[in-house]
Structures are given as C-alpha cells and as structure tokens.
Amino acid sequence: MLADHLPALQVALPLLTAPLVILLRTGFLAWLVALLASLCSLGLAMLLTATVLETGTQHYAVGGWLPPMGIGLTVDGLSALVLLLITGASSLALAGGRLSLRKDIDNRRAPMFYGAWLISMAGLCGIAVAGDAFNVFVFMEISALATYVLIAGGRDRRALSAVFKYLIIGTIGATFYLIGVGFLYMMTGTLNFADIALRLDEVTETRPIVIAAGFITIGLALKAAIFPLHVWLPRAYTYAPNAATVFIAACSTKVVIYVLLRFNFEVFHGNLPGHTDLFGVFIIPLALAGIVLASAIAIFQTNLKTMLAFSSVAQIGYIALAAGLTSEAGLMAALLHMFNHALAKGTLFLCVVAFVLTSGSASMDSLRGIGKRMPWTMAAFLVAGLSLVGVPGTAGFISKWYLVVAVIGWDGWGAALVAAIVISSLMAVVYLWRFVELAYYSEPPGGEVVPMEVSRPLRCLIWFAALANIYFGLFPQLPLALARSGTETLLGGLF
Amino acid sequence: MTTLLIGVFLLLLLVITAVAIVRSTDLFSGVMLSGIFSLLMALNFFLLDAADVALTEAAVGAGVATVLLLAGLKLTPSTEARARPVRPIAIIVVAIIALLMIYASFGQPSLGDPTAPAQTHVAPWYIENTPELVDIPNIVTAVLASYRGYDTLGEVFVVLTAGIGVMFLLGGGRGKPFSRLHTDPPQGLSHYLIPKVIARMLAPFILLFALFIQFHGEYSPGGGFQAGAIFVAGMILYALVRGEDKALAVIPPHVLLWMSAGGALLYGSVGLLGIAMGGQFLEYSVLADNPVTGQHIGIIVIELGVGLTVTGVLLSIFHAFAARD
Numbered sequence: 001m002l003a004d005h006l007p008a009l010q011v012a013l014p015l016l017t018a019p020l021v022i023l024l025r026t027g028f029l030a031w032l033v034a035l036l037a038s039l040c041s042l043g044l045a046m047l048l049t050a051t052v053l054e055t056g057t058q059h060y061a062v063g064g065w066l067p068p069m070g071i072g073l074t075v076d077g078l079s080a081l082v083l084l085l086i087t088g089a090s091s092l093a094l095a096g097g098r099l100s101l102r103k104d105i106d107n108r109r110a111p112m113f114y115g116a117w118l119i120s121m122a123g124l125c126g127i128a129v130a131g132d133a134f135n136v137f138v139f140m141e142i143s144a145l146a147t148y149v150l151i152a153g154g155r156d157r158r159a160l161s162a163v164f165k166y167l168i169i170g171t172i173g174a175t176f177y178l179i180g181v182g183f184l185y186m187m188t189g190t191l192n193f194a195d196i197a198l199r200l201d202e203v204t205e206t207r208p209i210v211i212a213a214g215f216i217t218i219g220l221a222l223k224a225a226i227f228p229l230h231v232w233l234p235r236a237y238t239y240a241p242n243a244a245t246v247f248i249a250a251c252s253t254k255v256v257i258y259v260l261l262r263f264n265f266e267v268f269h270g271n272l273p274g275h276t277d278l279f280g281v282f283i284i285p286l287a288l289a290g291i292v293l294a295s296a297i298a299i300f301q302t303n304l305k306t307m308l309a310f311s312s313v314a315q316i317g318y319i320a321l322a323a324g325l326t327s328e329a330g331l332m333a334a335l336l337h338m339f340n341h342a343l344a345k346g347t348l349f350l351c352v353v354a355f356v357l358t359s360g361s362a363s364m365d366s367l368r369g370i371g372k373r374m375p376w377t378m379a380a381f382l383v384a385g386l387s388l389v390g391v392p393g394t395a396g397f398i399s400k401w402y403l404v405v406a407v408i409g410w411d412g413w414g415a416a417l418v419a420a421i422v423i424s425s426l427m428a429v430v431y432l433w434r435f436v437e438l439a440y441y442s443e444p445p446g447g448e449v450v451p452m453e454v455s456r457p458l459r460c461l462i463w464f465a466a467l468a469n470i471y472f473g474l475f476p477q478l479p480l481a482l483a484r485s486g487t488e489t490l491l492g493g494l495f
Numbered sequence: 496m497t498t499l500l501i502g503v504f505l506l507l508l509l510v511i512t513a514v515a516i517v518r519s520t521d522l523f524s525g526v527m528l529s530g531i532f533s534l535l536m537a538l539n540f541f542l543l544d545a546a547d548v549a550l551t552e553a554a555v556g557a558g559v560a561t562v563l564l565l566a567g568l569k570l571t572p573s574t575e576a577r578a579r580p581v582r583p584i585a586i587i588v589v590a591i592i593a594l595l596m597i598y599a600s601f602g603q604p605s606l607g608d609p610t611a612p613a614q615t616h617v618a619p620w621y622i623e624n625t626p627e628l629v630d631i632p633n634i635v636t637a638v639l640a641s642y643r644g645y646d647t648l649g650e651v652f653v654v655l656t657a658g659i660g661v662m663f664l665l666g667g668g669r670g671k672p673f674s675r676l677h678t679d680p681p682q683g684l685s686h687y688l689i690p691k692v693i694a695r696m697l698a699p700f701i702l703l704f705a706l707f708i709q710f711h712g713e714y715s716p717g718g719g720f721q722a723g724a725i726f727v728a729g730m731i732l733y734a735l736v737r738g739e740d741k742a743l744a745v746i747p748p749h750v751l752l753w754m755s756a757g758g759a760l761l762y763g764s765v766g767l768l769g770i771a772m773g774g775q776f777l778e779y780s781v782l783a784d785n786p787v788t789g790q791h792i793g794i795i796v797i798e799l800g801v802g803l804t805v806t807g808v809l810l811s812i813f814h815a816f817a818a819r820d
Contacts, residue, residue, distance in 0.1 A: 008776035015648075016760060016763040018759075022756055063641060064778035068617055070645075116659050116660065119655070122652075135645065138649035139649055142649055145656040149659060152664060186612070190617060211598065
C-alpha cells in the first residue's frame with residue numbers, strides 16, 4: 001500500500017522530520033535523527049528506482065486532484081538518478097561529517113543547522129519528483145533558503161559575505177524562472193509540465209513564449225553556475241562547513257541542471273521551432289569557455305576547496321556542453337556525467353573533511369606532506385581524482401567516453417570540442433598533481449612526519465566512496481540504465 | 496475607464512517610488528519607501544480583483560516586512576557607507592530585461608479577456624466544481640489549501656526555513672537566548688503617552704481581527720498567512736509600546752519555537768493522515784465520511800498550521816533583531 005505513495009513520501013519524510021529536529025536539545029541527537037531520516041530517504045530513493053526500472057514512469061496526484069487541476073508528481077529514470085544523488089550525497093556527508101560539523105557548529109545552534117539540512121535535502125527531492133512548473137519554483141525556494149543557512153554555518157566570517165552573494169544571485173535566478181513560468185501560464189493557462197507541452201503548440205512563437213524560454217533558461221543557468229554565471233560558486237563552496245560542501249557540491253547544481261533539461265527538452269523542444277538550435281548556440285560556447293577557463297583558474301588556487309570548486313565549474317561545463325549537443329548521445333553523456341561527477345566530487349570533498357580535521361585548514365600550505373601523515377585518506381583522494389580526470393577503470397572514464405563519442409558524432413566542429421575536452425582534462429591532471437606533489441613530496445609544516453589518520457569509521461566511509469568510483473567504472477549498468485531511460489523521456493518530445 | 500485611470504496612476508506612483516528607493520542613500524527612507532511600494536502593490540492587486548493577494552501584500556509586504564527591516568536598521572548605520580558609482584553594465588542589463596518584458600507584453604492577451612488561455616483551461620473547472628467538491632465560497636482558498644495544497648505546504652516550509660535561518664544566525668529558539676531579555680525597565684515607547692494609549696486601545700482589536708481573518712478565510716479573503724502577519728503586527732505594536740520583555744512574557748521564545756515547528760508539523764500530519772485513511776498525500780476528502788466535510792476539516796486544520804508557523808516565525812525574527820544592539 002505504501003509503495004504507491006513513494007513519490008510523496010520521498011519529499012514528506014525528510015520535510016516533516018525537519019521541524020522535529022529543530023525541537024531537539026542537543027547537537028548529537030539532531031545529527032542522529034537527521035542521519036536516520038537521510039538514510040531512510042536513500043532507502044526510499046532506491047525503492048523508487050527499482051520500481052521505475054521495473055514498471056516505468058510513476059505518476060502521483062497530490063491531494064487526490066488529477067493534474068492539471070491539482071499538482072502531479074512524476075518520477076522517471078532521470079528523476080530516480082537525481083534522487084539517488086541527493087539522498088546518497090546527504091547520507092554520506094552527514095555520516096562522515098559528524099566530527100567536522102561538531103567543530104564548525106556549536107551545540108546550541110546545531111539543531112537549527114540539521115533542520116535546515118533536512119529541509120534542503122527535501123527541497124531538492126521535491127524538485128526531482130515535481131511534475132509542475134510552479135511546484136518546482138516552490139521547492140527551489142525551499143532548498144535554496146536552507147542551503148544558504150548551511151553555507152552560513154561556516155566558521156570563517158567570510159562565509160556570510162559569500163552566502164549573501166549566493167542569496168542575491170540565487171534570488172535573481174529564481175525570479176527569472178518565475179517570470180518565465182508566469183508568461184507560460186499566461187499563454188497556456190496551466191502549470192503542469194506535460195500539459196504546458198501539450199498546449200504550447202497553439203501559441204508557439206508568440207512573444208511571451210519566446211521571452212519565457214529565455215528567462216527560464218538564463219535563470220536556471222544562473223543557479224546552475226554555468227560559466228560566466230558561476231561567480232557565486234567558488235566562495236560559497238570554500239567557506240561552507242566542510243561536510244556541507246560535500247552535500248552541496250555533489251548535488252545542488254545538478255538538480256538545477258535537471259530542471260533546465262526537463263524544461264528545455266520536455267516542454268520547449270518540438271514546440272518552439274528553432275529552440276533546439278538556439279539552446280545549443282547559447283550553451284555550447286559558454287560551456288566551452290567554462291571548461292577551459294575554470295580549469296585554468298583552478299591551477300592557480302592556494303586553497304584546496306577553492307581549487308575543487310573551480311573544478312566543479314569546469315565539470316558543470318562538461319554537462320552543459322553534452323546537453324547543448326541536443327543529441328541522444330549527448331544527453332546520455334550529460335546525465336551520466338551528472339552522476340559520475342557527483343560521485344567523484346563528493347569523495348574529494350569528503351577527503352577534504354578528513355584533511356581539515358587533522359590539519360585545521362584547507363589551505364595548500366597547511367596541507368604540505370599530508371600524504372605522509374594520512375596515507376589512507378590521501379590514497380582515496382587520488383582514486384577520486386583519477387575519476388575526475390577520467391582515467392579508464394573509474395566512473396569518470398565512462399562519462400568522458402560517452403562525451404567524446406557524442407562530440408565526435410556532432411555535425412559542428414567536433415574536432416575543436418574534442419581538443420577542448422582533452423586540454424581541460426590535462427589541466428585537471430595539472431591541478432590535481434600540484435596537490436598530490438605537495439601532499440607526498442614536501443615536508444609537513446611541523447617538519448616531522450607524524451601519522452595522524454582520522455578515526456577508522458570515517459576512513460572506511462571515505463574508502464567506501466572511493467571504491468564506489470571504481471565500482472561504477474567497472475559496472476556502470478545502473479547509471480547507464482537510468483541515463484538511457486532519462487534520455488528517452490527527454491527526447492520523447494523531439495522524435 | 497475609471498479603473499484604468501486609477502490603475503495607470505497607481506503604476507506611475509509605483510515607478511516613482513521604485514526610482515526613489517534606488518536613489519535614496521538614507522536607509523530609513525529607503526525602508527519607508529519600500530513599505531509604500533508594497534502598499535501601492537496591494538492597491539494594484541485589489542484593482543485587479545485579487546483581494547487575497549492584496550491582503551497578503553498589505554499585511555506582509557507593507558506591514559511586517561517594513562517593521563522587520565526597521566528592526567534590522569537598528570544594527571546598521573542609517574546611511575549607505577558610500578554612494579556607489581552607477582555601473583553602466585548594470586544599467587544596460589536592467590534596460591535590456593525591461594525592454595524584453597515590454598516586448599513580451601505586446602503579445603499577451605488583453606486585461607480581462609474572457610478568451611485568454613488562463614481563463615479557459617483550469618480556471619473554469621475550479622469555478623464549476625468547487626461548490627460541489629469543496630463547498631466553500633472563497634475559491635481562492637480552495638485552490639490554495641486543497642487543489643494546490645502541496646505548494647502551500649511548501650510555502651509554509653519556506654517561512655519555517657527563514658525562521659530557522661534567522662534563529663541559527665542571530666539566536667533565539669533553544670539556541671543563544673535573546674540577549675536583552677532582562678534589562679532596565681524603560682523600554683520601547685512606554686514613555687510616550689499618546690502612542691502608548693492608542694496602541695493599548697488598538698492591540699486587542701488587531702489580534703481579534705487576525706483571528707477573524709484566520710477563521711473566516713473560507714468565506715472572505717484571508718487565511719493563515721495573512722492572519723499570522725496581522726497577529727504578529729499586533730504583537731509587535733505591543734512590544735514597541737510596552738517593551739520587549741513584556742511581549743516575550745506573553746509568548747516566550749520556546750513557545751514561539753514550538754509554534755513554528757508545530758504549525759508545519761500539523762499541516763504535514765494532515766497530509767500523512769490522508770495516506771493513513773486510504774487516500775493520497777494531502778487528500779482531505781478521506782478525513783470524514785462525507786468528502787465535502789473532509790475537505791472542510793482539512794482546510795481549517797491546515798490553515799491553523801499556516802497561521803501558527805507564520806506567527807511563530809515572524810515573531811521570532813522580530814525578537815531576534817530587536818534583541819541585538
């Protein structure tokens with residue numbers, strides 16, 4: 001019986017646990033309840049994924065009102081992929097972040113923090129299961145507000161100015177999206193995605209619709225940190241509490257990209273003549289610039305978190321580039337890379353959590369010789385780093401492979417794009433090598449090498465994440481199946 | 496024709512106010528102007544027959560938001576640190592966006608056009624079926640609380656998250672206590688006779704009006720959001736006149752925390768109850784033998800949840816600002 005309600009429970013469970021968490025008295029209890037809720041959500045996401053793979057897309061009418069009168073939830077392979085990312089990243093970050101968060105957040109404020117964490121996760125899940133354009137906006141607001149709270153919890157005072165910038169830019173992005181949805185409602189009289197797509201045909205090429213497509217695309221690109229709209233991202237990632245960075249970096253921008261893809265492919269493609277080409281023309285140059293420039297900037301960073309943040313901007317570029325090709329292979333690559341990059345970046349930031357626990361700072365200087373002091377964690381960092389570069393045998397290789405295949409099959413200047421991808425991958429080798437060299441071949445700040453590994457559970461968790469990078473490199477069936485099913489729904493409008 | 500003229504006049508005032516907000520370097524007048532902006536917006540909404548939205552805008556935008564900004568102003572200097580030079584790029588971007596929206600507006604259906612898509616698709620369904628399915632006179636409430644009750648649940652959590660954020664950063668709830676709880680007696684405006692007398696007379700009526708808005712939302716414009724904001728306005732008036740600690744004695748911080756969390760939980764529990772009783776999430780029809788009665792019960796309970804959370808969160812935010820120096 002409950003199985004029918006999985007899409008609603010996926011959102012309701014973490015959302016309704018959050019008010020309970022803020023009523024708790026100690027940080028430990030709040031953390032424990034948040035972790036349990038997060039793990040339960042992960043379980044729900046797995047159940048949903050299994051159901052979707054078995055029986056196809058799930059529909060749910062909230063309140064018993066059938067869409068478009070009421071709000072419909074739709075869960076297909078793409079939603080399932082994103083749900084696994086969100087709940088998995090949250091569980092990993094909470095489980096591994098206990099000690100780190102205890103240092104960052106004092107005990108009395110901790111229940112508020114973990115409440116915000118659950119709301120943020122529930123908001124992201126809400127976006128992933130939504131089948132309604134306005135509902136997406138509501139849950140985008142929920143997750144964004146809660147994410148601002150998470151970032152503001154950083155110990156460094158600069159977290160506040162970083163989060164203010166993110167708040168302003170995020171609000172502009174959300175407003176643009178809302179303006180676009182408003183225009184769509186004005187011309188179609190409905191908010192349900194499938195219904196908009198159905199009714200768009202009659203009013204296609206009217207001015208409000210064209211403008212709406214522009215506002216929605218640019219608003220979401222702002223929130224997804226697509227170059228050059230990424231200015232909020234590096235500082236937000238850097239100054240957020242380390243464990244929160246694991247969660248945010250793994251999934252928050254990906255969920256926005258998910259909405260961008262949904263809107264552009266399920267709603268606009270096939271209904272707006274020329275939109276497909278325009279989307280590519282808009283997104284490919286930006287993606288290319290992001291891939292090359294952000295990778296280059298990452299090389300010169302003196303803080304490990306900032307370096308990884310700029311690397312994220314470049315990786316978002318890969319996803320955007322692949323999606324911009326608007327081909328089947330391209331979308332496959334984009335969806336796969338969403339999954340694989342989240343895996344690699346989540347592991348890398350989890351290693352940062354461990355590094356900072358022992359060294360106290362994420363600046364490159366204080367991490368000198370960390371490889372000798374923390375051999376296990378550093379080895380896991382290396383594995384995830386290889387996945388980020390795209391070395392065969394790791395998850396990153398699978399999506400890079402699909403990306404290159406998609407690019408070569410593209411009618412445009414495939415060769416130039418391949419060159420950009422190769423150059424940027426080499427730059428990734430350079431910026432990762434800079435850190436690896438520092439970690440293994442230079443003397444620790446104190447001069448003496450003292451083994452200072454973090455606790456065994458955290459080490460196990462880090463290695464669990466690192467091994468997942470290898471596992472999904474060798475056995476990529478699950479992400480492949482979900483990405484394929486997602487591609488089919490996205491392109492359903494095209495063919 | 497008169498409506499059109501008034502509309503143009505109001506929009507003109509709106510533009511003037513917006514320009515004045517951008518140009519003012521004095522933060523106090525900026526806050527006051529933004530209050531005026533919200534009030535003009537509320538009038539505009541009312542002119543467009545959106546009474547519920549107008550009430551919300553007046554209560555939240557012009558009322559509570561202005562007071563909260565003023566409370567925030569206590570923590571900052573009263574003028575901008577330095578006049579920022581106008582950045583040409585910013586002006587160009589804003590101009591392009593404005594032009595795009597004006598361009599789009601030429602393709603939109605004209606105001607009140609009965610054949611517009613927004614009037615012919617789901618709206619007629621709501622109008623035809625609400626008397627039978629939900630049976631409350633205010634269809635807007637039916638849409639917000641029942642047909643799109645899931646969005647409204649989301650909005651309640653937006654409010655709660657805002658409260659969590661402020662309490663996390665500034666203290667309140669169980670975290671850092673409001674720091675000025677027990678200071679010397681002369682607080683607020685208690686030494687001004689006229690505001691004191693008038694506020695004393697007004698406060699009970701404002702609170703009573705809030706309760707009316709809360710429980711009459713199915714029949715007339717209103718509901719939990721507006722009621723909560725008006726209730727908070729009454730409490731803030733009381734706090735200003737009698738002093739912070741008196742207001743906190745009436746509703747202590749931990750009660751505010753329980754109200755904030757409890758309201759959201761109450762709303763969500765109604766949703767889960769729907770599943771437990773064999774319906775969908777947030778399906779009220781299954782709450783009673785008669786589906787229409789079930790809808791009534793559901794709407795009243797969730798509106799109560801909305802009112803509790805809005806009141807708890809807004810008052811917590813006010814106290815959190817007011818307690819800082």
